[in-house]
Amino acid sequence: MESPNVPEILQWARESGIKAKPNDTTFYLGRERIIISDGERKPGTRPRARRRRAPPHGPVAQKLFVVMSRNARSATEFFGIPPNRVVELGGKVEK
Numbered sequence: 001m002e003s004p005n006v007p008e009i010l011q012w013a014r015e016s017g018i019k020a021k022p023n024d025t026t027f028y029l030g031r032e033r034i035i036i037s038d039g040e041r042k043p044g045t046r047p048r049a050r051r052r053r054a055p056p057h058g059p060v061a062q063k064l065f066v067v068m069s070r071n072a073r074s075a076t077e078f079f080g081i082p083p084n085r086v087v088e089l090g091g092k093v094e095k
Contacts (some may be wrong), residue, residue: 005080022085029075031090034066 006027010020036059076086 003078003080004057007080007082015088025086027079027081027086029081029086029088031075032069032090032093033090034069034093036062036066037094 007022010025013020027065075081076083076088
């Protein structure tokens with residue numbers, strides 16, 4: 001399986017005439033943290049719309065998905081980006 005390597009791509013871009021300095025480049029990454037809600041409404045939040053049908057997967061599958069998501073490799077590591085050049089923006093997603 002091929003893995004993208006952003007520093008190599010930047011080197012290729014410089015050789016092609018694009019002005020990209022690796023020490024002046026900042027990478028912005030999005031990050032989500034998935035949490036399973038207990039169904040109770042938190043103060044200051046809107047009530048959820050009612051679902052018309054049952055979810056296609058049970059609570060065990062949801063918990064397994066959350067664990068797999070937390071154990072996944074970070075985007076910084078996957079893309080080969082130097083950690084000191086990364087700004088991560090994230091949020092929580094309630095499931």
